[in-house]
Amino acid sequence: MDERKQLYRKNFSLVVTFLILISVSLIVAMLLAYNLTRKNVENEFISQKINVLEEVANPYNDFFQNKIPEISFYQGFLDSASARKYSDTVFLKFPFVERIVFYDAGISNHKIADGLRVNNFSLGPKAVYQFGKKVSADSILLFKNILPNTLSLKTSDEFNKMAMKFAGFIESADTSQALNDNDRYNIFYSVTARKITYMSIPRREDLRVFKDLMFKEQPPSLVYEQDLMTFHLNPYSFIIKNTHPELYQHIIIKPLVYESLENNPELISTDIPLPGAFSDYKLYLSSSKSYLTREINFRFLPIALSLLVIYGVLVFIAYLIFRNLNINSKLFKLQYDFINNLTHEFKTPVSVIKIAGNNIRSASQLSDRERNHYGKILDEEADKLNDMMNRLLSFTQIENKAIKIKEEVINLEVFCQNLIDAYQLKYPHFNITCSIQGVDHFKADPVLLGSLFQNLIDNAYKYSLTDKKELHILIKKANKNLVFRFTDQGIGIPKKELENIFKKFYRIQSQYNQQGSVGLGLAFCKELVNFMHGSIAVKSREGKGSEFKIALPFEELPVA
Ligand code: ATP
Numbered sequence: 001m002d003e004r005k006q007l008y009r010k011n012f013s014l015v016v017t018f019l020i021l022i023s024v025s026l027i028v029a030m031l032l033a034y035n036l037t038r039k040n041v042e043n044e045f046i047s048q049k050i051n052v053l054e055e056v057a058n059p060y061n062d063f064f065q066n067k068i069p070e071i072s073f074y075q076g077f078l079d080s081a082s083a084r085k086y087s088d089t090v091f092l093k094f095p096f097v098e099r100i101v102f103y104d105a106g107i108s109n110h111k112i113a114d115g116l117r118v119n120n121f122s123l124g125p126k127a128v129y130q131f132g133k134k135v136s137a138d139s140i141l142l143f144k145n146i147l148p149n150t151l152s153l154k155t156s157d158e159f160n161k162m163a164m165k166f167a168g169f170i171e172s173a174d175t176s177q178a179l180n181d182n183d184r185y186n187i188f189y190s191v192t193a194r195k196i197t198y199m200s201i202p203r204r205e206d207l208r209v210f211k212d213l214m215f216k217e218q219p220p221s222l223v224y225e226q227d228l229m230t231f232h233l234n235p236y237s238f239i240i241k242n243t244h245p246e247l248y249q250h251i252i253i254k255p256l257v258y259e260s261l262e263n264n265p266e267l268i269s270t271d272i273p274l275p276g277a278f279s280d281y282k283l284y285l286s287s288s289k290s291y292l293t294r295e296i297n298f299r300f301l302p303i304a305l306s307l308l309v310i311y312g313v314l315v316f317i318a319y320l321i322f323r324n325l326n327i328n329s330k331l332f333k334l335q336y337d338f339i340n341n342l343t344h345e346f347k348t349p350v351s352v353i354k355i356a357g358n359n360i361r362s363a364s365q366l367s368d369r370e371r372n373h374y375g376k377i378l379d380e381e382a383d384k385l386n387d388m389m390n391r392l393l394s395f396t397q398i399e400n401k402a403i404k405i406k407e408e409v410i411n412l413e414v415f416c417q418n419l420i421d422a423y424q425l426k427y428p429h430f431n432i433t434c435s436i437q438g439v440d441h442f443k444a445d446p447v448l449l450g451s452l453f454q455n456l457i458d459n460a461y462k463y464s465l466t467d468k469k470e471l472h473i474l475i476k477k478a479n480k481n482l483v484f485r486f487t488d489q490g491i492g493i494p495k496k497e498l499e500n501i502f503k504k505f506y507r508i509q510s511q512y513n514q515q516g517s518v519g520l521g522l523a524f525c526k527e528l529v530n531f532m533h534g535s536i537a538v539k540s541r542e543g544k545g546s547e548f549k550i551a552l553p554f555e556e557l558p559v560a
């Protein structure tokens with residue numbers, strides 16, 4: 001028993017260790033997963049700004065690469081009206097363009113007022129206009145060449161820079177070859193802080209003409225049209241699209257040198273410079289720690305749930321293992337009891353037989369009376385052994401459902417009377433009465449039904465005091481069942497034992513069942529009743545008596 005307890009304890013501690021281990025693993029896994037998620041979110045906070053920048057810079061790139069070069073389609077023939085139309089489309093689509101200055105310029109080999117002259121090559125503005133939402137109607141025209149020398153330095157600054165670059169290019173241009181991308185960008189674009197100036201790109205034959213103008217002595221030429229535009233940009237008018245709202249709480253545009261004065265330890269920030277003409281500005285992206293924590297928790301939740309599911313499965317497996325071990329230890333106990341009981345029960349008749357044998361052998365002569373006596377003992381003990389073996393055998397058979405029912409129509413009156421007569425012969429002081437109400441025949445296997453009766457009658461006899469050995473059997477029809485009640489005046493069964501007495505090998509140890517009791521009788525009855533699709537129940541009061549009630553399905557017999 002102690003060993004068994006230890007085994008149970010070992011199993012239990014094994015399962016507890018397993019549970020502790022998986023719980024610790026769960027906690028470690030949760031911590032690791034949380035930290036990894038946090039790292040991941042923090043890394044993304046730094047890296048995903050490129051994505052936001054791309055989205056913000058997209059319209060700028062579109063403007064730079066597609067919209068600005070549209071000026072070249074006009075081949076220099078933009079006038080104030082068409083330049084205004086073009087400007088309006090720019091303002092509509094690219095809100096960061098604030099003001100456009102349009103230089104309607106001319107190229108010739110004779111001098112152009114307010115222009116640039118290199119050798120015979122002259123490039124000068126004929127008129128300068130400005131467009132923009134904030135430009136009032138009277139300030140659209142900045143310069144017109146009918147009033148020479150009125151062009152201010154401020155207005156002509158961008159023009160002069162471009163004219164110098166262009167003249168330098170004409171001077172050394174290889175007009176036999178097409179322009180490469182580098183030249184296009186370097187000569188015809190000027191990108192400075194918040195300003196882009198673009199000069200329309202002339203065709204190759206025009207470039208040849210301009211080169212001739214510069215170096216060949218020719219009569220005064222025509223004035224060739226050329227257009228320039230300066231775009232004044234405002235970085236604060238960028239439309240910022242937050243492509244990662246889960247990471248960035250605020251995105252603003254700030255000068256490159258901006259440092260947040262807010263010394264808020266709760267705030268996490270990062271920045272990235274804007275491209276091209278905005279390169280002295282940056283995107284300033286920030287979030288509060290709690291904002292990021294929310295995102296971390298959001299990402300961590302499914303991981304935590306999966307971990308919990310895995311944990312749950314493991315706990316369930318542990319439970320199944322524990323339950324199995326328990327069942328095994330119970331089976332082990334049953335086996336142990338079985339062998340214990342059997343050896344004990346077999347031992348008594350065997351030792352009686354042995355003593356009788358010894359006596360017969362050692363006696364020099366046996367009188368008739370002694371021979372009779374020993375013969376009776378041997379016969380009785382052999383019967384006991386045989387009876388026990390038969391019970392065990394039928395029990396295993398019924399357990400394995402190896403018994404075949406041989407149903408017959410039983411005359412209940414005759415059936416009971418035969419049994420009572422047999423018992424009366426065996427136990428003359430046993431008072432058994434039987435009353436059968438409203439039924440006389442029952443279809444069942446008489447051997448199985450007899451077994452039920454025998455076990456219950458045996459018990460009623462065994463567990464009653466000598467002067468109270470009484471049993472009343474009542475057989476009655478109830479609904480679709482035939483009910484058998486066995487009521488005795490015996491010692492009764494304690495309440496807490498009522499559910500145990502139907503267990504295999506279970507006996508309430510008392511002076512009444514010292515000999516020949518294995519504790520199989522009621523277990524066998526229960527198996528039998530189940531086998532016959534019925535039920536068995538017990539009611540008992542200690543010192544007063546017990547009542548066993550068996551209900552078996554009753555089939556109405558056809559009237560003969
Ligand atoms: P076996 O029937 O195998 O010879 P048993 O009579 O001890 O042995 P069961 O018939 O299974 O075993 O009964 C189990 C226990 O229930 C008994 O040990 C006894 O204590 C109790 N018991 C059974 N019938 C009665 C009864 N009519 N009155 C009082 N106690 C009973």
Ligand code: MG
Nearest residue numbers: 458459521522
């Ligand atoms: Mg019994």
